[in-house]
Amino acid sequence: MWPNPLTINGQKQKYTTSLADQIGNTPLLRLEGISDELGTNVYAKLEYFNPGLSAKDRIAAHMIEKAEKLGHLKPGGTVIEATSGNTGLGLAMMCRIKGYRCVLTVADKASKEKINSLKSLGAEVVLCPAKVAPDDPRSYYQKAITLAKEIEGSYYSNQNFNDDNCEAHYLSTGPEIWEQSEHKITHFVCTVGTGGTISGTSRFLKEMNPNLQVIGVDAFGSVLTNYFKTGEYDMSVAYSYKMEGVGKTIIPDCVAFKLIDEFIQIGDLAAAKRARKLAADEAVWGGHSAGGALEALYELKDKFGPEDHVVFLVSDHGSKYLSTIYNDEWLKEHLESKAYLI
Ligand SMILES: Cc1ncc(COP(=O)(O)O)c(C=O)c1O
Incomplete structure (x- = not known):
């Protein structure tokens, strides 16, 4: 609790x-x-x-805490996620609180409010086409994986496949x-x-x-x-x-x-x-x-x-x-x- x-x-x-x-x-x-x-x-x-x-604040806080405990996320690190917005907002908020950089890949069908609120909390938003297959390199899933490889000290929270989400x-x-x-x-x-x-x-x-x-x-x-x-x-x-x-x-x-x-x-x-x-x-x-x-x-x-x-x-x-x-x-x-x- x-x-x-x-x-x-x-x-x-x-x-x-x-x-x-x-x-x-x-x-x-x-x-x-x-x-x-x-x-x-x-x-x-x-x-x-x-x-x-x-509800996504709950998983943002928990995934970051677990990543810190396991040494996947260190001071000065970057959190990366593929998100339609709410997980991104939670992560952006937690990153502001804890001093991490936050990079989010977002499907371009997300509402303007969501995208602007992510930016307001200091997250870097990378817009990706919603109408492509998930294995397409342009999809927001694949883009997050690519960025996680490119950015040193990054932690890809990967909410779809992360037990800490559940x-x-x-x-x-x-x-x-x-x-x-x-x-x-x-x-x-x-x-x-x-x-x-x-x-x-x-x-x-x-x-x-x-x-x-x-x-x-x-x-x-x-x-x-x-x-x-x-x-x-x-x-x-x-x-x-x-x-x-x-x-x-x-x-x-x-x-x-x-x-x-x-x-x-x-x-x-x-x-x-x-x-x-x-x-x-x-x-x-x-x-x-x-x-x-x-x-x-x-x-x-x-x-x-x-x-x-x-x-x-x-x-x-x-x-x-x-x-x-x-x-x-x-x-x-x-x-x-x-x-x-x-
Ligand atoms: C508005 C909204 N409703 C429902 C869900 C589904 O929640 P979950 O990803 O935990 O299945 C999400 C997930 O992003 C969401 O943003």
Whole structure:
């Protein structure tokens, strides 16, 4: 568990000495209106309460601490990551706090806000085309690998294949949800990108309650659901979509498919509309993926009964999507005008 931010060496403090102390211990909010509507108990884990406004602060802090402990990262070193934005922001923040250089390769479909916020925190952003295969040297994955070879003293945190990504959530998100739900959680609904959040959190929760059901939420256009169902990596099912952070064109090691009981794909438009409704009705201003997770809950509502306690994850904050899903013109042009979109 992360330390209680207001308790340092057992002493209650009125101030904090590091932003890193503010990571974790995010609220679990019971949503009364949605619980009534769906006839079950619904809670949102609000990860935008982290200082970088997303769940990824947890993994950024943990991956850097582990790299330091193992001697992979030394003073004056450089942290490199391929990121759609949120992990980058967490890493950029931790690098500012700890004095490292931060170089991020980012797919060019990421929102302007995300890219500018990375730069604001001093990260160097290398934009890469989103519409190329992951093994293409121009892809943001391959570019990160190339840069890690070129830059001396660099640590490539490689979130898709780094156990410390899952471990961060096993050590913090899982225990927090278990305690906050008063051990009642029956279903955990979570979007899947690297898989770190769902895998680490579910591993802890299933250790506490082996009957817990885990629902992975994927994007239409991602290869993960097909892999879950068939065991085959098939790029022919992949196509470009707008939901950032969710779904993949690779199969990350971090996705613990065995811990996931069901996978569901959600479309860009349905996720965007649900995120906007969540903000308008409940004042919970989440990102596109939070809308995807909640939409999954609506689509699977017949699975949940009055005795169930369903927790979904709000991975990041809606302010990161002001130029996209919370912008009427963007929504019309990119999603609502496309008749084939779900
Ligand atoms: C907004 C958002 N939602 C969901 C996810 C998926 O989380 P994970 O990578 O832990 O599977 C990400 C990952 O980047 C994200 O940025």
